[in-house]
Amino acid sequence: MKILAIVGSTRSEEKSGVNTLVRRVAEGTGMECEIVSLRGKKIHGCIACMGCVHDNVCVVDDDMKGLREKIVEADAYIIGAPNFYTGMNAISHAFMERWYQFRHRTADTLWGKLAVAVGVGGGTGEPVVNEIEKFMLYNFIETVEKVHGQGAASCFTCGYGESCGVGVPRMMFGEDVKITEEIIPGVHKQPELLERATQAGRNLAKRLTEGHDRKAVAMKVQEVMMAKFKEST
Numbered sequence: 001m002k003i004l005a006i007v008g009s010t011r012s013e014e015k016s017g018v019n020t021l022v023r024r025v026a027e028g029t030g031m032e033c034e035i036v037s038l039r040g041k042k043i044h045g046c047i048a049c050m051g052c053v054h055d056n057v058c059v060v061d062d063d064m065k066g067l068r069e070k071i072v073e074a075d076a077y078i079i080g081a082p083n084f085y086t087g088m089n090a091i092s093h094a095f096m097e098r099w100y101q102f103r104h105r106t107a108d109t110l111w112g113k114l115a116v117a118v119g120v121g122g123g124t125g126e127p128v129v130n131e132i133e134k135f136m137l138y139n140f141i142e143t144v145e146k147v148h149g150q151g152a153a154s155c156f157t158c159g160y161g162e163s164c165g166v167g168v169p170r171m172m173f174g175e176d177v178k179i180t181e182e183i184i185p186g187v188h189k190q191p192e193l194l195e196r197a198t199q200a201g202r203n204l205a206k207r208l209t210e211g212h213d214r215k216a217v218a219m220k221v222q223e224v225m226m227a228k229f230k231e232s233t
């Protein structure tokens with residue numbers, strides 16, 4: 001069994017709440033996980049060229065090429081991204097858009113696989129996990145767990161946090177805020193959230209090892225997709 005874990009944050013490993021939570025989930029599985037960071041990668045959004053419709057292989061030449069095989073070979077995914085403007089950040093969105101290459105003709109390359117979604121925001125990561133779940137649905141992948149939490153908005157460390165009129169520190173703590181290490185939010189300071197991430201990993205491993213039937217999962221997810229499609233038309 002192979003699990004591919006994606007860290008969609010472009011911040012350094014030490015600063016990234018997404019990195020911390022994705023690694024927690026990965027550890028929780030107790031299984032072989034390859035962790036790939038999108039930081040520094042060049043990944044273009046889908047350009048709708050339809051170059052992938054014949055063989056489900058994207059023709060755009062960038063760092064997504066090196067990730068394709070890893071996506072195909074994995075039995076499950078842990079996908080984490082930060083909240084930028086109430087949605088996932090651009091590189092994570094571009095990365096997910098490019099999964100369009102798997103959706104043609106039989107569409108069975110990824111179907112029935114499992115995923116855990118991870119989202120972190122300066123306020124909340126919830127919109128991100130819902131977005132990841134939506135992307136997974138399009139590939140008939142079941143999101144078995146969604147883990148989201150509050151991390152550190154960059155405003156706490158940008159240098160202007162105490163005086164900036166539109167920054168998060170003043171929004172959270174008022175005009176007289178004094179920024180100290182204690183008040184900077186961080187996922188590593190939230191034991192319940194860390195435990196939740198570990199538990200999500202355990203649950204993913206359980207699903208994978210206790211008779212995971214990809215076809216049955218794909219059929220179930222397809223039903224959800226069809227219901228959503230009917231709702232929206």
Ligand SMILES: Cc1cc2nc3c(=O)[nH]c(=O)nc-3n(C[C@H](O)[C@H](O)[C@H](O)COP(=O)(O)O)c2cc1C
Pocket residue numbers: 009010011015016017018019081082083084085086087120121122123124125150151152153154
């Ligand atoms: C351009 C930008 C937009 C952001 N927009 C939001 C937002 O709409 N809501 C939110 O909760 N956090 C927002 N944030 C804060 C990040 O989500 C937060 O810093 C988070 O910890 C980033 O994840 P990371 O620590 O893994 O990098 C934004 C940050 C940036 C740089």
